[in-house]
Amino acid sequence: MKAILSAEQGAVIGELPQPQVMQNHVVIKVKAAALNRADLQMLTGGSHGFAGGIGFPVGVEWAGEIIALGEGVYQWEVGDRVMGASPGAFAEYTLGNAEWIYPIPDHMSFEQAATLPVGLQTIHDAIVSQGLLQEGQTVLVQGASSGIGLMAMQIAKFLGAKQVIGTSTSIDKLNRLSEFGADVVINTKDEDWAKQILKATKRKGVDLVIDFLAGPLFEHTLSVTKIGGTIINVGRMAGETGTIDFDQHSMRRITYKGVSFRTRSSDEITDVIDKARKSLTQALDSHQIKIPVDATYPFENFDEAFTKMKTNKHFGKIVLSF
Known part of the structure; x- marks a missing residue:
């Protein structure tokens, strides 16, 4: 072949x-x-x-x-x-x-x-099993214009998020994020992008971040995550290293998790995919995820x-x- x-x-x-x-x-x-x-x-x-x-x-x-x-x-x-x-x-x-x-x-x-397939299992695991999304919460998708970012916004909406915020650095792509679940769009090239997110959440911050960027943006991502909130790192498109204010992380009591499949056992992967398949089949059948x-x-x-x-x-x- x-x-x-x-x-x-x-x-x-x-x-x-x-x-x-x-x-x-x-x-x-x-x-x-x-x-x-x-x-x-x-x-x-x-x-x-x-x-x-x-x-x-x-x-x-x-x-x-x-x-x-x-x-x-x-x-x-x-x-x-x-x-x-x-x-x-x-x-x-x-x-x-x-x-x-x-x-x-x-x-x-x-x-x-x-x-x-990659997005379905990765994002369901990130939002549900690791992020523990509850209906009515606010979700920030950092790097939302990527294919898997578009998936994250739609799955968050399907599973009951009240407000979904999507970020990008491309104006053309920002203009399309609302087609895929974004209630608010933010350009992370703006110097005050973190303030814009806090304004959109009435200064409460977001409950859950699905982060595809990391790198130097992570410090500000901490600042827009509410006290007791969760950040799930899926990708590192902005950089694999960055500065962390450990005091801010501790004082805000933020949970930070990674979700790589590369260090999971076969049984763990089977469990992740089974959960995604059962949870999202309806959304696929009804065109709610695309x-x-x-x-x-x-x-x-x-x-x-x-x-x-x-x-x-x-x-x-x-x-x-x-």
Whole structure:
């Protein structure tokens, strides 16, 4: 089968054996796959969790059709349309853990479905299991114009957040955040962005922050989180290091958590995905969660797709079609 393989000078299209079905797994004919920032480091042999290395198939997010069932798989049938997140997504066929995949709603295209799995499980875990969102609370999404940021705002709204605040540094993207659940939008390039958030919350601060930025913005993020509030770090797009005022953190009694999947056991990941699937299926079926497809490229034009991603000018997800 054809696959996009990592190489020292950049990814190339190569040939690999089609994956063989395993116990508790299914083989999927991939129809579409979405790009994620984690893929960028894998193009030249970097790793993401246990996956990666020179010659390894790139990609972690796919949508397709089941063509074979392993022993012990009873919840799926050959021909089912499914989506999921697993290594080797940028290939004609991939292997999926039967407990780690989602059904694709009838109304949804493979291209749309490919944009969803990583966000569904990551954000449900961040907001519900780690963030302990309660109905009527206020949620701040730092870096809301990314694909997973758009997902966070919609899931927060679906699960009962009273007010959702979304931030970005792009005026064009800020103007679209209300389409995806934002009640208030803030430009973090503004010197007084923290004051704007406090004004929007009547100086109470937000109950829960879903933070994709971290870096030098974190100090101000602490200041807009209410006393006893929670910050969940999902990404570090603004930087992996920064200054922390430990006194402010302590005095405000703020809970700060990370949610990486790379240090979780297989059983823990199964539990996260099961909870997301049960909680969010209704939202998917009723079109309450959607990620815009910014651009779709044929599988062979993956270089163009990654070039577009590196410019950071896309809104939503970039997808490869097979």
